[in-house]
Amino acid sequence: MxxxxxxxxxxxxxxxxxxxxxxxxxxxxxxxxxxxxxxxxxxxxxxxxxxxxxxxxxxxxxxxxxxxxxxxxxxxxxxxxxxxxxxxxxxxxxxxxxxxxxxxxxxxxxxxxxxxxxxxxxxxxxxxxxxxxxxxxxxxxxxxxxxxxxxxxxGAYFKGGLKPHNFSISTYDRAAPQGTGAAKVGGNYAASLLPGADAKQHNFADCIYLDPLTHSKIEEVGSANFFAITEHNEFVTPKSPSVLPGITRLSLMELAESRLGLKVVEGDVFVDQLDQFKEAGACGTAAVISPIGGIQYNDKLHVFHSLESVGPVTVKLYNELTGIQFGDVEAPAGWIVKA
CATH class of the missing domain: 3.30.470.10 (Aminotransferase class 4, branched-chain amino acid transferase, N-terminal domain)
Structure with a gap:
């Protein structure tokens, strides 16, 4: 070929x-x-x-x-x-x-x-x-x-442009406390196949994993990192020893602060306090950002910005990062290596 x-x-x-x-x-x-x-x-x-x-x-x-x-x-x-x-x-x-x-x-x-x-x-x-x-x-x-x-x-991850997807909270653990959650190893992904398939069978894009110790805090979205935007324009992302430190996540944190003027907060994201966020998304290499429309938890769908359209801060972050990757927006020093 x-x-x-x-x-x-x-x-x-x-x-x-x-x-x-x-x-x-x-x-x-x-x-x-x-x-x-x-x-x-x-x-x-x-x-x-x-x-x-x-x-x-x-x-x-x-x-x-x-x-x-x-x-x-x-x-x-x-x-x-x-x-x-x-x-x-x-x-x-x-x-x-x-x-x-x-x-x-x-x-x-x-x-x-x-x-x-x-x-x-x-x-x-x-x-x-x-x-x-x-x-x-x-x-x-x-x-x-x-x-x-x-x-x-x-190809482009979103054929018809950015659009929100719904996710469900999993009852499975993605990683063990003090385990290999922060390492990018195959076993983490093999263990995610069953809960991911279960979420898709119920018409969700994927599942969201809570912290393995207390099952009260969001850690990861499928095989991607979670982030959210508060009403006070803070960029919030989970901080945990079992979260994989994503390169896209790291880059969005830096751009949110330096280019969009958002306050970046790494900390606990409690699943029963989702109403403090006006936008949410999953981020990773494949999609850059997968906007989250709603999260199903305890038989209730919590909706963020909208189930149909993507929030303005998420769109700005997506455009800034993809612009840098394709060379249309000036990159921070050291981010781009010419092949």
């Missing part, structure tokens, strides 16, 4: 095999130099810890085609740092920041024809990951590791 043969307007968030991906192996205490390969199938030992014990982590970031034809990578240093924290949590070797960013650049350049054109709203999604491999059977850290980055073209 060639880049020229893709219908850019019908792109979703699905796997499409691109030409080349980066692969490096860690053995004898060091990462190999790494190479680009056409092979999109991993060949690993049957005893690999990634298969049996979930010793793996991953990242997600995007490359964007700008109006002038150049290519923007959005804050890859932050993804590198988060992957290093995930690796520490799972006793895996760090991928150095320079190696991480260079691998992403190589993959973007090697698959440039798959980057959706400027104006389509699409981007090239990058998936870096580290997995434990090698001959093993006991519960221990792996003898070898693979670091890889592959790329997939993805």
């Amino acid at each position: 060639s880049g020229a043969g893709i219908n850019w307007d019908n792109l979703g968030f699905d796997y499409i095999k691109t030409d080349l991906r980066f692969l490096s192996v860690w053995r004898d205490g060091a990462w190999q130099e790494g190479t680009l390969t056409e092979d999109n199938v991993l060949h690993i030992a049957e005893g690999s810890t990634a298969i049996h014990y979930g010793q793996q982590c991953f990242e997600g970031l995007k490359a964007y085609r700008c109006k002038d034809g150049s290519i923007n990578l959005f804050r890859p240093d932050q993804n590198a740092a988060r992957m290093q924290r995930s690796c520490s949590r799972l006793l895996m070797p760090h991928v150095p920041t320079e190696m991480f960013i260079e691998a992403c650049k190589q993959v973007v350049r090697a698959n440039e024809k798959f980057i959706p054109p400027y104006g389509t709203g699409g981007a090239l999604y990058l998936r870096p990951f580290v997995i434990g491999v090698g001959d093993n059977i006991g519960v221990r850290t792996a003898p070898e590791f693979i670091f890889s980055v592959f790329a997939v073209p993805v």
Whole structure:
């Protein structure tokens, strides 16, 4: 499949095999130099810890085609740092920041024809990951590791523009107290499949997880971070050791304060105090912002701004961040790396 043969307007968030991906192996205490390969199938030992014990982590970031034809990578240093924290949590070797960013650049350049054109709203999604491999059977850290980055073209998340979605409060826990909630590891997502499917069966976009200790505070929305806007124009987002520190969340916090003049508050978001918010949303790499129309809790749908339209502050945040990503709005220093 060639880049020229893709219908850019019908792109979703699905796997499409691109030409080349980066692969490096860690053995004898060091990462190999790494190479680009056409092979999109991993060949690993049957005893690999990634298969049996979930010793793996991953990242997600995007490359964007700008109006002038150049290519923007959005804050890859932050993804590198988060992957290093995930690796520490799972006793895996760090991928150095320079190696991480260079691998992403190589993959973007090697698959440039798959980057959706400027104006389509699409981007090239990058998936870096580290997995434990090698001959093993006991519960221990792996003898070898693979670091890889592959790329997939993805379309605009909202085909008809931003629109609100409804979510329900889950009775399941996303993470354990002092567990792996703050690390981007596959086990967190495997555990979310059942509650997410249950929410969708009841016609909700996804479910919202409460804190595992007290079940009284909002932590995450599906696989995204939660934020809300108060009547006093405060940008509020949960603070918890089990919340994944999202790069989009971090960026919105900084833009809310520096560009929109909002007060940023990281703290408790009690599920029985939703009436203090005039807008709410979920934020992450895929959608940037998914506006929340209403939240179902105790058989009642709490509506924020509207079930049909998106609140003005949410729209401003979305436009500011996507403008930066596509090169139409000046970015804060260090946010954009040219591929």
